[in-house]
Each structure stands twice: as structure tokens, then as C-alpha cells.
Amino acid sequence: MSNSSLVSYTLLSPNHSGKRTHSIDRITPHCVVGQLSAASICGCFTSPDREASCNYGIGKDGQIALCVDEGNRSWCSSSNANDQRAVTIECASDKEHPYAMTDAVYQSLIKLCVDICRRNGKNKLLWFGDKDKTLAYEPKAGEMVLTVHRWFANKACPGDWLYSRLGDLAAKVTAQLSSGASTPSTDGTLYRVQAGAFKNKENADRQLEKIKAAGFDTYMVQAGGYYKIQVGAYSVKANAENMLAKVKAAGFDAFITTEQGQAVSSTPAKKSIDEIAREVIRGDWGNGRDRKNRLTAAGYDYDAVQARVNQLL
């Protein structure tokens, strides 16, 4: 279970029930009733006396914060059943009806919902606009459902401003999940996950070994005077995002880059052409352009390897 890579501020709240007892298939956006920053939203939930929390907070400028790990059940929607399965998001809003939010908040909410759906294997966000229908609905594989706090407590949450936009939110998130980032780039751009950049090659070698030891297929490139440790090279951005989530979940600081560098061989001796050719045949190096990029990035002569593959086949 990973947290969103869109998070740029973390202040964990003690107010949660530990691991969820239900897999994530709902998202519940709330209005926090105040035009607060992401840090201030987290600050609302640091005291155990408050007995409340949320998984994510979105500040008035659109900054996204983590308050409760996504894998944990937050105390947010006045419903145990809902919070066991929902990712809860507190959004900065006006203090009064209709609890309007800034465009920056709304845009971040769209992005965060796309990211939550993607990491939880969902390709559709649904909004029924009806309490009974929604709560009786059993989401099919790939479906995420929006719910609202006002169905579980005598509250206006998430406010009419956002409530009236939930259909739009669901449509925009679903559209992004089914196109855009999940289709290959047409200009040959490759998205790589970068997990470290070092002036000193020995430090880069050490980081490369750590990431390898964690089970990732990694390589080193040189660009702008730095040795950079990268994982994967994807034409589909969503695939790079999935890998990014895995690398981060393994405890590494990482981000996505489209920067290409000069391949550098890491300290461990390179394998023989013969050995690599057998790995290629086994499928370890992917296919087509991906294979070529990965071999080249790992410091191998693609043509030589391919020639040996052809001999062996």
C-alpha cells in the first residue's frame, strides 16, 4: 500500500485505526471549513483530543499533504464502514455556504483522485449523486466510488460548491484514467524513475547496489556532471508512475524524469555478450525500443547483443 507521490508535506496524525479492514474502493472529499494551507490542515489533526483525521489534505494553494497513511483507516466521515474503504481528503474551503474552494484545490483534487485510482488499480471514478444507490452498490473491479460526509452525519460537508461538481470531478478523473497519461507518448519521450543523483561515482555505485538489492532493475547515466540512478524507461507515463510508487514504497526518494543521460556502467563487472543475449531471449530486457534503450542505458552494445541473440535463436 503506497501513498501518493503528489504529497509534498507530511505530518502524520495519531488519530486513526491502523490498517484498513476493507480494500480501497471509495474516495470521500470533504470541506475543511477554512481557507487553510496544507500544513494547517495537518495541524488540525495532531492532537489526540481532536479524535479526527483524514488521509490527505489539500491546502488553498493546491499543495497536497499526507495526514494518515493511505493504508490506514482515518477518522473522517462519521462512518466506520465508509472510512475502512475510503481514501478521505480534506480540502481547504470557505467557512460558509456554499463552502467554495479555489481552482488550485479543485485541480489538485482531480490529480490526487487520478493518482489514488491508478495506484489502487481503478480505471473509473463513479458519482451516483444518491445515498441509497451508492451505499448499496458493490463496485466492480476497476471501479472507485465517490461518497460524501453528509450521508453519514448531519453536516453540509463537502459543501454545495463541491457537491455540485462531483459529477464533473468523476468525469474528469475517469477521462484522465482512460486516456492521456495511459497512452504511449507519440514523440518518443521516455519516462524514467530517478532515485538519486551524485557528483561522486562511488556514492552512485552504492545507491545503485541498494536499489538493485531491493529488487529493481536499475542503471546509471551521466548528465550535467552528475551520476544518476534510474529505473525503467517507459513510453507510457502511467507505467513510470506505477514504478515510481513501488520505488518510493521501498523507501527511496524518487521522481519521474524525461532526461536522458550518457550510459555509465556501474562498478560491478558487466556481463558477457553471451550472458546478456541469453537474458534477452529469456525476456529479461523487454522488447523493441524498450529493450534497446535499456541495454544501451546499462552500457551494452545493442547491435552486438542483438547479433548474438540472432545466432542463438
Ligand SMILES: [Zn+2]
Ligand atoms: Zn467532512
